[in-house]
Amino acid sequence: MFNKVRPTLRDVAQLSNSSIKTVSRVINGEPNVRPELAARVQNAVDQLNYRPNFTAGNLRRNPGKTGTIAVLVDDIANDFSSRIFRAIEDYSRERGVEVFAGSVDSDPKREVALVKNFASRGVDGFIILPSNSDHSYLKTQINKDCPVVFVDRPPAKYEADAVLTDNVGGVFNAINTLIALGHTRIAYLGDTSSIQTARERLKGYKKALSKAGIPFDEEIAQLDLRDGEKAAIFLNKIFKSKNPPTAIFAGRNTLTDHAIRFLGDLKLRNKIALIGFDEIPHADLVSPTISLVVQDIEGIARQAAEIIFERMGGNKSVNAREFRLPTQFIQRESGLLKPRS
Amino acid sequence: MFNKVRPTLRDVAQLSNSSIKTVSRVINGEPNVRPELAARVQNAVDQLNYRPNFTAGNLRRNPGKTGTIAVLVDDIANDFSSRIFRAIEDYSRERGVEVFAGSVDSDPKREVALVKNFASRGVDGFIILPSNSDHSYLKTQINKDCPVVFVDRPPAKYEADAVLTDNVGGVFNAINTLIALGHTRIAYLGDTSSIQTARERLKGYKKALSKAGIPFDEEIAQLDLRDGEKAAIFLNKIFKSKNPPTAIFAGRNTLTDHAIRFLGDLKLRNKIALIGFDEIPHADLVSPTISLVVQDIEGIARQAAEIIFERMGGNKSVNAREFRLPTQFIQRESGLLKPRS
DNA sequence: ATGAAAGCGCTAACAT
DNA sequence: ATGTTAGCGCTTTCAT
Numbered sequence: 001m002f003n004k005v006r007p008t009l010r011d012v013a014q015l016s017n018s019s020i021k022t023v024s025r026v027i028n029g030e031p032n033v034r035p036e037l038a039a040r041v042q043n044a045v046d047q048l049n050y051r052p053n054f055t056a057g058n059l060r061r062n063p064g065k066t067g068t069i070a071v072l073v074d075d076i077a078n079d080f081s082s083r084i085f086r087a088i089e090d091y092s093r094e095r096g097v098e099v100f101a102g103s104v105d106s107d108p109k110r111e112v113a114l115v116k117n118f119a120s121r122g123v124d125g126f127i128i129l130p131s132n133s134d135h136s137y138l139k140t141q142i143n144k145d146c147p148v149v150f151v152d153r154p155p156a157k158y159e160a161d162a163v164l165t166d167n168v169g170g171v172f173n174a175i176n177t178l179i180a181l182g183h184t185r186i187a188y189l190g191d192t193s194s195i196q197t198a199r200e201r202l203k204g205y206k207k208a209l210s211k212a213g214i215p216f217d218e219e220i221a222q223l224d225l226r227d228g229e230k231a232a233i234f235l236n237k238i239f240k241s242k243n244p245p246t247a248i249f250a251g252r253n254t255l256t257d258h259a260i261r262f263l264g265d266l267k268l269r270n271k272i273a274l275i276g277f278d279e280i281p282h283a284d285l286v287s288p289t290i291s292l293v294v295q296d297i298e299g300i301a302r303q304a305a306e307i308i309f310e311r312m313g314g315n316k317s318v319n320a321r322e323f324r325l326p327t328q329f330i331q332r333e334s335g336l337l338k339p340r341s
Numbered sequence: 342m343f344n345k346v347r348p349t350l351r352d353v354a355q356l357s358n359s360s361i362k363t364v365s366r367v368i369n370g371e372p373n374v375r376p377e378l379a380a381r382v383q384n385a386v387d388q389l390n391y392r393p394n395f396t397a398g399n400l401r402r403n404p405g406k407t408g409t410i411a412v413l414v415d416d417i418a419n420d421f422s423s424r425i426f427r428a429i430e431d432y433s434r435e436r437g438v439e440v441f442a443g444s445v446d447s448d449p450k451r452e453v454a455l456v457k458n459f460a461s462r463g464v465d466g467f468i469i470l471p472s473n474s475d476h477s478y479l480k481t482q483i484n485k486d487c488p489v490v491f492v493d494r495p496p497a498k499y500e501a502d503a504v505l506t507d508n509v510g511g512v513f514n515a516i517n518t519l520i521a522l523g524h525t526r527i528a529y530l531g532d533t534s535s536i537q538t539a540r541e542r543l544k545g546y547k548k549a550l551s552k553a554g555i556p557f558d559e560e561i562a563q564l565d566l567r568d569g570e571k572a573a574i575f576l577n578k579i580f581k582s583k584n585p586p587t588a589i590f591a592g593r594n595t596l597t598d599h600a601i602r603f604l605g606d607l608k609l610r611n612k613i614a615l616i617g618f619d620e621i622p623h624a625d626l627v628s629p630t631i632s633l634v635v636q637d638i639e640g641i642a643r644q645a646a647e648i649i650f651e652r653m654g655g656n657k658s659v660n661a662r663e664f665r666l667p668t669q670f671i672q673r674e675s676g677l678l679k680p681r682s
Numbered sequence: 683a684t685g686a687a688a689g690c691g692c693t694a695a696c697a698t
Numbered sequence: 699a700t701g702t703t704a705g706c707g708c709t710t711t712c713a714t
Contacts (some may be wrong), residue, residue, distance in 0.1 A: 006405050006484050007689065008690090008691055008692085009692065011689080018700080018701085019699060019700065019701045019702075020691090020693095020701090020702095021693085021694095021700075021702080022699090022700060022701075024692075024693065025699095025700090028693090031699095032699050032700080033699070033700080034700085037699085037700085042696080049481050050708065051457075051460060051461050051482075052461060052691085052692075053405075053461070053463055053691050053692065054461045054462050054463065054652075054692095055396055055399075055400070055407055055462060055463050055691085055692090056400055056690070056691035056692045056693090056706090057691075057692045058396075058692085058693095058708040059396070059397055059400065059690095059691080059693085059695055059705090059708090060691090060693040060694070060705070060708090061692080061694085061704050061706070062706095063705095063707085064706090064707095066396055067462075075427065075428055076417070076423050076427050076430065076442075077420075077423045077424045077427035078419070078423075078424070079418075082417050082418045082419075082423040083418045084421075085417055085418070085442070086416065086417045086418035086444060089442060089443075089444060089620065090444075092441075093458075098462060099441065099442065100439050100441060101417075101426070101430060101440065101442050102430075102434075103430060103431075116392075117394060117434075117439070117541050118439075119440060120392050120393060120394070121395050121396060121408075122393045122395065122396050124392055140390050141392075143347050151607075153693065167404070195433065207695070208683055209679075240703045247348060249686090255543050257623075257626075260626060261626070264626075265503065279623075280622075280623070281622030281623055282598075282621070282622055282623045283625070284704085285598075285601060285602070285605075285623070285627055286623065286626055287628065295537070344696045349706090349707055349708085350707065350708065351707080359684080359685085360684065360686075361685085361686095361707090361708080361709095362684070362685055362686080362710095363683090363684060364710085365708075366683095366684090372683095372684070372686085373683050375683065375684090376685085378684085393707085394704070394706090394707055394708065394710075395708095396707085396708090397690090397707035397708045397709095398689070398707075398708045398709065399690090399707070399708085399709095400689090400690045400692090400706095400708065400710055401690045401707090401709040401710065402690085402708080402710085403690095404689095404691085404697050404707055405690090405691095452693070481692070484687080517706085554706080608709090
């Protein structure tokens with residue numbers, strides 16, 4: 001009996017000469033146990049090194065609940081994803097809920113596969129940084145009462161809470177500072193156009209130009225430049241044109257990298273202004289230091305965690321909401337370069 | 342009956358006019374079900390949108406097993422930890438095992454708390470990047486047959502497999518290249534001395550000096566410099582001395598950062614050679630580009646994952662093993678600066 | 683080929 | 699204050 005893999009309530013009850021319910025009471029700190037008996041039970045617990053099987057308990061305690069949530073990010077190994085995850089991890093653990101991580105790798109199929117997988121494990125909620133453009137599959141693949149919160153990008157064809165960044169406002173402000181410095185020819189490097197975030201950021205750029213009365217010129221503002229090769233070709237083209245830009249806005253961290261390298265190759269780092277969206281490591285070590293529009297990653301994650309717990313707590317009354325968190329503009333040297341006279 | 346949170350085997354059996362065992366057979370693709378019946382069952386499954394409760398099944402299938410492992414890293418938001426985690430995630434998911442993440446934050450108490458937490462959840466194994474200097478608590482806090490694999494640092498007072506980096510060899514090689522360039526005064530910045538990894542790296546440094554017949558001078562080689570303040574003071578001191586170093590080896594990524602900043606402040610970036618241990622982001626964007634000794638992070642994680650699965654598969658025969666994975670030396674500009682004549 | 687019954691480790695509901 | 703019983707959703711064992 002005692003040479004099993006792991007002792008159970010029954011073993012403890014037997015050793016302490018009590019019943020499993022009494023042991024359960026002691027374990028869970030419930031009242032109505034005589035101190036003497038409690039001590040005897042505790043003794044047996046210690047002796048057997050008993051630890052409750054949380055999973056089994058949940059089966060009866062909260063039928064269908066496991067005290068876990070799944071966080072689906074793009075790639076836990078990248079900075080944005082892992083910081084999102086970490087903030088959720090902390091929030092959840094404080095509340096007795098553990099977190100599974102799933103890396104979607106921008107693959108819609110993988111997103112679905114991961115959701116199914118975690119649904120089968122009975123997670124109590126999902127926080128998803130989506131890669132899919134159709135989330136209607138959630139209607140059948142997860143429980144009716146299993147809440148989903150979207151992060152960074154809104155859901156499509158599915159109603160759920162979303163915590164997003166104010167992309168338009170963030171870019172708008174940054175472009176305004178460039179315009180205030182006298183820039184009128186500002187190049188825009190954007191991410192894949194199918195990503196709403198990328199479109200929103202471009203919108204912020206257009207809005208700022210429009211406000212200043214600067215016409216939008218698609219020759220120097222382009223989306224779908226995620227691929228480094230394409231970004232390089234685009235930059236080459238516009239900088240060799242008769243009317244090259246005096247500033248660059250990079251709509252994504254990898255694009256900021258490309259821009260820095262490109263400007264470095266052409267010895268233009270101190271001549272062309274540059275502002276990037278999202279953090280890049282060591283932005284303050286490069287010369288010139290790089291001005292950035294950064295997202296409140298921990299804020300987003302925390303908000304998402306709060307909402308999922310609110311929903312898991314049973315709040316179905318409120319309709320799906322959309323939260324927009326502000327960005328922060330970190331002005332450094334590259335964003336202060338004036339247009340060459 | 343059907344308006345429950347989630348349909349069960351019983352619901353499917355009832356709807357399809359069969360028994361739960363038959364449904365179970367269909368779900369799990371077991372033989373001995375008449376195609377006609379199977380179709381009826383499948384129909385009910387689809388209609389109810391039934392998905393098996395994996396957790397409940399495990400209770401009976403593999404008593405004590407949950408198909409999960411816990412990966413305890415220092416901080417999932419940092420690069421090293423998240424890359425370790427990601428590699429393990431992929432390896433595990435391919436094998437039907439999901440992964441919990443726990444960030445220990447270099448806090449021994451947190452390590453113990455997390456282990457207890459996950460043990461209660463019945464994880465089938467642990468991969469730990471330890472912060473503790475005493476792992477004897479594992480003897481009582483986890484099941485006898487629950488394997489643990491240590492990563493990056495070996496266990497203390499506990500027998501378990503460990504997958505480590507060849508710190509001595511990595512530093513040894515790097516210092517050799519500096520010596521070959523003519524350096525004889527090489528400063529060493531080391532991490533906290535209580536960390537074995539830090540001591541090993543210093544050992545590699547000493548070994549290289551010794552091989553070249555260069556006496557070890559503790560004036561310019563010091564551990565316990567994790568704190569940026571201390572590192573700055575140390576660097577200031579040695580560079581103002583009568584016999585300053587011509588090269589620096591930084592035993593950790595944060596120390597490499599400090600060294601770069603320090604050299605930048607003194608306009609010495611192109612005069613003093615620098616090699617760092619561990620990756621730093623944008624090492625190839627800084628000027629001069631930074632030479633680094635880097636660990637095979639994915640290799641380590643993969644090896645750890647292989648071992649934990651081997652052990653979970655029941656291999657108790659082999660004693661605890663220690664694996665040492667080689668580092669890679671990435672030579673860039675900073676490591677090629679010669680001593681000033 | 684099919685199903686009834688027992689039981690995984692626990693908690694809830696109900697005795698005593 | 700303590701214990702007994704049923705049952706969470708599933709798989710296993712054993713009948714049929």
